[in-house]
Every structure is written in C-alpha cells, then in structure tokens.
Amino acid sequence: MELHRGRLIDHIQLVVADLEASRRFYEAIFKVLKVPVESNSPDHFWADELFVSKPDGPEAEGVLTGRHHLAFQAADRQMVEDFHAAGLAAGGKDNGAPGERAKYHPGYYAAFLLDPDGNNIEAVYHGEANRSASSVRLTFDMPA
8 A cells, every 4th residue: 555645635725804904914913923914816725735725716615604614734743823912902802821731642732823714823833844745836827
C-alpha cells in the first residue's frame, strides 16, 4: 500500500452575513499569523485554504451562515497572544483567553475568538514541530 502525506482538507468555505466585518476580522488575525488575504471582490475573499463569501454571492449557492470551529497553527505563544489581541481589536469576541489547555495535551497553548458570525476561531501552538506538507499557494479568479 502506498501512503500519501499532505493536507487532509482542500479548503473550507464560510458563508458570512457581513462580508466587510468578516474581512476586517480575518485580515487582522491573519496579519498576525503571517497569512495573506487575497481578492478585492465585493462577494468574497480567501486566505490559503479558507474561502469566505456572502450568502447571496454566486459562490455560496444558498448555503446558510452557521457556527464552525477553525483552528490555525501559530509559530509560538506570542503569536497566539497577538492573534487574540488583534481579533478583539477588529470586532471579535473573547471565547477563551490565551493560555495552556493541558486537557487537550501538555503544551497545547491556544486562544479562542468568536468572529462576527459567531464562528469559533482558534490559534494554537503545539510546541516545536515540522509541518507535514510544504506550503501550497493557489491563484485563481472566480467567475463573475
């Protein structure tokens, strides 16, 4: 049997009620996490594998807004703390201040925010580790 290593998830789409509020929130936290936000479309934006769109945009196709949990990797504890502060300043709500969550595993250092649509957004630092897959950068245009 041949084993393949890489990403389990190709992409995640969030359908949000207020795209501009979400854009401000995600641009703030992704700036801290050093992830660029792409697209100046009035209907959507994306950052790596996360795609965010309006409920009435052509990309949403009737998908409703909802509550999801997304956890992003942080490079260190300071990045988790900066993520939390940036998210609060950009309109997010505290859902768990930065700190160790030993109930998950020793060294699990995370912070949790609720984005403008109530999605639970986390930054987590697990300690020193190597990524299992090289970074992939996708560039594409969505149909109008």
